[in-house]
Amino acid sequence: MLNRTVAPSHSSSYQIEFPKVTQHTLDNGIPLYVLNEGTQPVVKLEVMFPTGGTYYEKKTATSLLTLKMLREGTASFSSNHLSNHFAQYGAFLELNPSFDVPSISLYCLSKHLDVLLPCLVEMIFSPVFPENELKRIRQIEIQQLRLQNERTNIEASKKFRNLLFGNDHAYGKIITEGDLINCQQDDLKLFHQDNLANIELIASGAVSIANIGTINHIFKQFSHRSGANNTGTIFVPQTDTTSLIKEDKSSALQSSIRLGNLTVNKTHQDYIPLLITTHILGGYFGSRLMKNIREDKGYTYGIYSSIVALRHNSYMVIGTDVKKEFLEDTVHEINKELDTLSSVLVGEHELHTVKNHMIGHFQSKLSSAFSLAEKFKNIHIHDLSYSYYQKYLSTIEHITPEQIQEMAKKYLSSSFMKTVLIG
Numbered sequence: 132m133l134n135r136t137v138a139p140s141h142s143s144s145y146q147i148e149f150p151k152v153t154q155h156t157l158d159n160g161i162p163l164y165v166l167n168e169g170t171q172p173v174v175k176l177e178v179m180f181p182t183g184g185t186y187y188e189k190k191t192a193t194s195l196l197t198l199k200m201l202r203e204g205t206a207s208f209s210s211n212h213l214s215n216h217f218a219q220y221g222a223f224l225e226l227n228p229s230f231d232v233p234s235i236s237l238y239c240l241s242k243h244l245d246v247l248l249p250c251l252v253e254m255i256f257s258p259v260f261p262e263n264e265l266k267r268i269r270q271i272e273i274q275q276l277r278l279q280n281e282r283t284n285i286e287a288s289k290k291f292r293n294l295l296f297g298n299d300h301a302y303g304k305i306i307t308e309g310d311l312i313n314c315q316q317d318d319l320k321l322f323h324q325d326n327l328a329n330i331e332l333i334a335s336g337a338v339s340i341a342n343i344g345t346i347n348h349i350f351k352q353f354s355h356r357s358g359a360n361n362t363g364t365i366f367v368p369q370t371d372t373t374s375l376i377k378e379d380k381s382s383a384l385q386s387s388i389r390l391g392n393l394t395v396n397k398t399h400q401d402y403i404p405l406l407i408t409t410h411i412l413g414g415y416f417g418s419r420l421m422k423n424i425r426e427d428k429g430y431t432y433g434i435y436s437s438i439v440a441l442r443h444n445s446y447m448v449i450g451t452d453v454k455k456e457f458l459e460d461t462v463h464e465i466n467k468e469l470d471t472l473s474s475v476l477v478g479e480h481e482l483h484t485v486k487n488h489m490i491g492h493f494q495s496k497l498s499s500a501f502s503l504a505e506k507f508k509n510i511h512i513h514d515l516s517y518s519y520y521q522k523y524l525s526t527i528e529h530i531t532p533e534q535i536q537e538m539a540k541k542y543l544s545s546s547f548m549k550t551v552l553i554g
Contacts, residue, residue, distance in 0.1 A: 147524065149517050152507050155343060158351040165343060166335040166507060168500035174244060174336040175501050177236040178255055183326045184231040186301040186443065191310040193322040195228050196268065200319060201235060203264035205253040210264055213250055222247050230302055231442035232512050241337050248349040255330065256353040260319045273308050283380060283387040283554040284452055291389035291551040294376055295446055297369030302444060335504035368393060368444065377552040386458045386554030390465055391448035392547050397440045397513045401538065403526040407489065408538040412436045412472060413449060415488050419468050428464065430457040442512060458552060466545035473539040476532040486527050
């Protein structure tokens with residue numbers, strides 16, 4: 132009988148064994164990464180476009196619209212046929228636009244792959260971009276853009292990226308209605324030809340040998356180009372010394388704050404220690420920013436800090452929404468927390484709490500084959516190996532208050548920060 136007076140055994144080891152991803156090459160040269168995990172007969176097949184993101188477009192909004200239009204008709208199937216065919220088999224398609232590596236994912240029962248893949252590969256390799264569907268998709272995007280522009284939090288995030296990178300950088304561009312209107316059918320066809328013919332596949336779930344054979348058989352019928360004609364411009368963030376954008380919106384009920392700066396990439400040796408430091412600042416519900424600005428001052432319902440790790444650049448951002456009368460006081464308190472982190476050592480109890488939270492959150496993201504595939508995709512896109520995760524766990528386990536303070540001094544001083552205030 133279980134003795135409930137005895138606490139469960141506890142281990143301080145943070146080592147995790149990841150399931151092995153096997154790499155295959157289809158007959159036409161397409162890389163296929165397989166994670167065969169899970170007991171349910173469900174498969175996710177993600178088609179990634181390594182040079183299909185906005186980073187590689189020559190005309191603003193072509194990446195977004197090209198991806199959206201893949202479902203709107205092919206040489207053999209109309210948009211209605213595609214939609215009904217996937218629905219008939221209980222399948223689900225997910226579009227994932229991205230600055231760097233957009234993708235389209237198919238979720239379905241393993242046994243239905245053979246009847247669903249022909250439609251999927253036609254969508255990828257043979258879209259026709261019908262003019263009537265393009266007008267409809269363009270109008271939907273314009274309406275969504277107008278709704279977004281009424282929200283201070285979305286506008287602040289866009290203008291914060293623009294402040295960091297500039298108008299001429301792929302990460303800093305802000306899509307306008309004019310950009311959407313100016314994207315024509317020929318623009319999408321050209322972008323598809325130059326940027327979406329190069330693909331990689333990740334299959335996860337209950338992926339059998341027969342499923343791999345099916346994927347190979349159906350995909351090999353289409354021409355694949357390894358690499359791409361368009362590798363993209365090498366963008367350099369602007370050197371503008373502007374550090375503050377403040378815009379008053381009389382109709383807004385709240386003000387949105389975005390504060391931060393460019394920082395090190397995922398491959399840099401300081402990235403993981405800085406990630407931990409940023410987590411202490413505002414990465415969880417018990418963080419310093421939450422305790423001060425939400426719990427103590429009552430200025431906001433929530434405030435966060437995080438690092439956005441893009442393929443070619445990264446940036447740290449602190450974000451929150453507050454009432455207008457609390458705007459200046461909130462910025463003052465954020466800067467105070469930044470400087471405190473640089474000048475006062477973190478206590479052992481707080482650091483222990485943060486370590487446990489980060490490890491627990493990491494482990495919670497390993498509960499399914501699909502989430503494990505996301506972990507693989509994360510390191511694959513950044514040209515890392517699984518050793519990154521072992522380094523991540525080891526750094527969390529052994530980091531000291533002195534190292535936290537060093538990271539704060541080096542990267543999180545309030546004097547380094549750029550600020551956007553909208554509302």
